[in-house]
Structures are given as C-alpha cells and as structure tokens.
Amino acid sequence: MRIYLIVLVVVSLFSSSDSILEYPSEIESMHEKAAEEDVNLHCTTWRFAAEMNNLAPWKSIPVECADYVKNYVMGKGYATDLERVSEEALIFANSVEFSGDGKDIWVFDIDETLLSNLPYYIDHGFGLELFDHSEFDKWVERGVAPAIAPSLKLYQRVVDLGYKVFLLTGRKESHRLVTVENLISAAGFQNWDKLILRSPEEQHKLATLYKSEKRDEMVKEGYRIRFR
Numbered sequence: 001m002r003i004y005l006i007v008l009v010v011v012s013l014f015s016s017s018d019s020i021l022e023y024p025s026e027i028e029s030m031h032e033k034a035a036e037e038d039v040n041l042h043c044t045t046w047r048f049a050a051e052m053n054n055l056a057p058w059k060s061i062p063v064e065c066a067d068y069v070k071n072y073v074m075g076k077g078y079a080t081d082l083e084r085v086s087e088e089a090l091i092f093a094n095s096v097e098f099s100g101d102g103k104d105i106w107v108f109d110i111d112e113t114l115l116s117n118l119p120y121y122i123d124h125g126f127g128l129e130l131f132d133h134s135e136f137d138k139w140v141e142r143g144v145a146p147a148i149a150p151s152l153k154l155y156q157r158v159v160d161l162g163y164k165v166f167l168l169t170g171r172k173e174s175h176r177l178v179t180v181e182n183l184i185s186a187a188g189f190q191n192w193d194k195l196i197l198r199s200p201e202e203q204h205k206l207a208t209l210y211k212s213e214k215r216d217e218m219v220k221e222g223y224r225i226r227f228r
Helices: 002-015 017-051 063-074 076-095 118-122 133-142 149-161 173-186 207-220
Strands: 104-108 164-172 194-198 224-227
Touching (some): 017 063, 076 224, 104 149, 104 207, 149 164, 164 173, 173 194, 207 224
Parallel strands (some): 104 164, 104 224, 164 194
C-alpha cells in the first residue's frame, strides 16, 4: 500500500500537463528576464558614464542600448531627472549672497539645457545613428526646438533673482538669429545678458576646450560664475 501511494505521488508530479507544458517556458522566461536585466544594467552604467564625461570618445549609443535609451527619454525617468536637477539648481540659486557689483553670472548652455532636441533624435534613432552635423544644422535652422520646461522655470527664477545670464553654446555664429528667435518665440526665454556662439575659427575645437576657454574669459573680465 505504501509503495502504491508513493507511485501515485510521483506520477502526479510528472504527469501534470501544467508541469510538462509550463516548466520549459518558465525557464525560458527566466533567461530572457535575466538577459534583459543585464542589458539594462550595462546601459544604465553606460549612460551614467556618458553623463559624467567618463567615456572615451564615442559616436553613437551602443546598439544593444537603443530600446533602453528610447524608453528612458520617452518615459518618466528623463522627465524626473530634469525636474530633480532643476530643483537642486534652484535651491542653490536662492542660497547665493550677491556681491552687489553686477558681476555674479549664471551660465546656461542651450542645447539639451534650455532647448530640447528630442524631436530631432526621435527622427534619428535616439542617438543610434552617427551624428550628422549637416542634418543637425538643418534642425537648428528650423528654429522649432521646444523649451525644457523645468529649465525654463529655473531660468526665469535666475533672472528674477538678479543674476546676469550668459548663454554659452556650441552653435555656429551664423545661427545667431535663428537661435535668438527660437529661444524667444518658440521657447519663451528672454532677458539674457550675453549670447556666445562659436566663431568660424572655433568650429574645430572640442566642445570642452571651447567652453572652458570662454568661461576663462568671463573670469578674466571680473565675472563670478555662480553656476554653469
């Protein structure tokens, strides 16, 4: 009798249609989930390194990160990060004690700081395509880049607090007019004190070098850069 019961238990375990049909699919699902988690981890660390400028020169996002980047910039993650950065900057802006000599300045970049180029990147693989300067220039010349909402809020508060506002961009000097029109008409930014664009002689400089040199010039002119 005992042997018979044991046989029944064993048979019931291995003859269940659910066990036979679902077990392989569950294993496959677990492998797929683990692989997805590995990709997400890899792409997250890659993104953080890129944001901190800790990557070797790169021309496009890793192929395996295409969906990750798309989901990030189109989802809540990117919007939440923008809000957080702007909130922290606003706290700092309110904490600064002004010298009263008009030399306290706040330096904003334009692309991906004040203006969003997300519509351009949606049309170009979210960074998967190699960056094409000619195509990007065509986008700039349309003058339709929208404001990054948290940045606009921060910008307006910085102006109200009395900072001098300098806009430092890697855009070409020949794009000055369309950039001004885009900032004012399409995005709502106004009342900056200086707009600095690349001269023809500066076109081939690395962005980090170009902007560093411009900030050094500001300091030599007696300005105190409170935020950049």
